[in-house]
Amino acid sequence: TQLLEQSPQFLSIQEGENLTVYCNSSSVFSSLQWYRQEPGEGPVLLVTVVTGGEVKKLKRLTFQFGDARKDSSLHITAAQPGDTGLYLCAGEKGNTPLVFGKGTRLSVIA
Amino acid sequence: DSGVTQTPKHLITATGQRVTLRCSPRSGDLSVYWYQQSLDQGLQFLIQYYNGEERAKGNILERFSAQQFPDLHSELNLSSLELGDSALYFCASSVLSGGAPDEQYFGPGTRLTVT
Numbered sequence: 001t002q003l004l005e006q007s008p009q010f011l012s013i014q015e016g017e018n019l020t021v022y023c024n025s026s027s028v029f030s031s032l033q034w035y036r037q038e039p040g041e042g043p044v045l046l047v048t049v050v051t052g053g054e055v056k057k058l059k060r061l062t063f064q065f066g067d068a069r070k071d072s073s074l075h076i077t078a079a080q081p082g083d084t085g086l087y088l089c090a091g092e093k094g095n096t097p098l099v100f101g102k103g104t105r106l107s108v109i110a
Numbered sequence: 111d112s113g114v115t116q117t118p119k120h121l122i123t124a125t126g127q128r129v130t131l132r133c134s135p136r137s138g139d140l141s142v143y144w145y146q147q148s149l150d151q152g153l154q155f156l157i158q159y160y161n162g163e164e165r166a167k168g169n170i171l172e173r174f175s176a177q178q179f180p181d182l183h184s185e186l187n188l189s190s191l192e193l194g195d196s197a198l199y200f201c202a203s204s205v206l207s208g209g210a211p212d213e214q215y216f217g218p219g220t221r222l223t224v225t
Contacts, residue, residue, distance in 0.1 A: 031211035042112065042200050042216030043153070050211060088153065092212055097143065097166045102152035 003027060004091055004101035012107040016078050021104040023089035024071045030092050032065055032072045037086040079108045114217035116201050122223045128189040131220045135182055135203030142184040143214060144176055148197040159184055160206060191224045
């Protein structure tokens with residue numbers, strides 16, 4: 001059973017379009033992190049959200065943590081080819097290691 | 111650059127062999143994690159060390175072992191290798207201070223190919 005479900009699995013869009021990817025769970029997390037991974041490289045931490053309902057912005061990326069701290073979304077405005085990559089969410093529960101979702105593979109076509 | 115280093119970058123070996131992957135964490139980070147990533151399984155947590163002690167174990171096979179040394183670098187040993195062990199192996203490190211989110215910083219990975 002996958003604790004964190006990410007959707008969609010794959011997304012291919014044109015440059016300039018907006019998109020939202022989701023990270024859902026039936027479990028409550030103390031924090032949730034988003035990472036981006038490019039082919040052949042390690043995941044890079046983008047943001048950490050801690051408070052239910054929290055919204056964080058990183059340039060064209062907007063991250064939201066659900067009110068109940070069970071889910072999160074990542075919205076990208078005016079996507080660019082440089083946004084291409086695998087987006088992973090990871091949830092933290094107490095003292096247990098991070099649990100990663102399987103990711104959304106985004107391709108932005110110029 | 112995350113500050114986490116991993117060697118080697120690539121490793122090609124035969125079935126039945128044993129290999130050692132090495133990781134140096136970011137300066138000041140006491141916690142080291144090992145992950146395996148394959149196309150169909152995503153990022154799988156293997157094991158965590160904190161200041162030299164094993165802290166958590168995930169889906170690590172008995173053929174695999176790890177340790178963290180006094181200088182905080184870590185090694186992952188993979189033995190009796192099988193074709194299915196071919197994957198990317200990542201090391202990550204974090205400060206892991208109580209009460210703060212466990213933000214992990216990943217190394218560039220080691221790509222292991224078992225032939």
